[in-house]
Amino acid sequence: MQEDEVLAKITKLLERGCTMLASHHDCGAPLFRCQGDIVCPVCSFEDESVSAMRRPASEAVSGEEERRQDLSRAQLMQIHETPSRRGIKKDRSDRSAEKVEPDQSAEIGQSDRSREGYPSIQDEVQFHSVENDLRSALLFRLHELTASLRAEQDLDKLKRLLDCLEALLRVLKSLSE
Template sequence: MNEDEVLAKITRLLEKGCTMLASHHDCGAPLFRCQGDIVCPVCSFQEEPLSTMRVPATEAGWGKDERTPDPCREQPPQMQKKSPGSAMEEDHPGHSVAEDQSDRSMGRDQSDHSIQDDVLLGSVKDNLRSVLLLRLRELTDSLRAEQDLDKLERLLDCLDALLRVLRSLQE
């Protein structure tokens, strides 16, 4: 098999969406992963002549019907067009569109969620404040005992950063 045929087979494998691996086969050709199988473009397709390998329609002049679908250009299932109702059903399995509309009509809207978010944020801020104060005490204690000037400088930088965060939480 000449070099042009090998390159043509490698090109076809890449066009089909196969991945070229870093390892090579005994024949010297790079190995490819195609649909979970490891194949060699030279040895795995020896019995298959080059003319039987599919060529994109633009290169061979074939019609649309004869061309194999390109898996790289197919639209993933999550990107396919859906009706608004079907999209709602997939986003909220177990809930129908009618249930969602009745929820809205019963007064469950965004204001309930924003109140819950505000309560949660306040709780998180309180927890953060208590952790920062605890760390501030620990660093202050270690500051008293530290003799190394470099470590002292790092401790002071940490304390300064902690105090800035505490001030920003109070605002």
């Protein structure tokens, strides 16, 4: 690769906001950090020996800490599973295990409600189940983004994370209303 091409690539990386690092690759070109990835402008690949440099020591997560985070995520999911939702899951498994013919009076009541423009009881239960699943997923994502917010150093990424967190909080607030 010619020197002009290398300089053009380096210029493009700098224009995109990439950071030139003090270390260099085997080819002699300086390495750049672009959106969390370490790249070489000449070879255009991520070196595994350099990928350890992607996270400063303060951001490095040990295996034990990862296990604790996984455990806390599991606990968070259990906390947000409401008793009524557990009951719904239990009812569903009971119904699938037993082959009981539906009660005709229940069908008549549901058809009357459907004709009157009201949602059926099954629709309401299904809606609440989906709503609870959505709330749990949003809370899980909120927890993940909050954890990554603590370790983030890049101001652009911080702004994007905060925007995402703000949007998540708005959606959660609208769900609770």
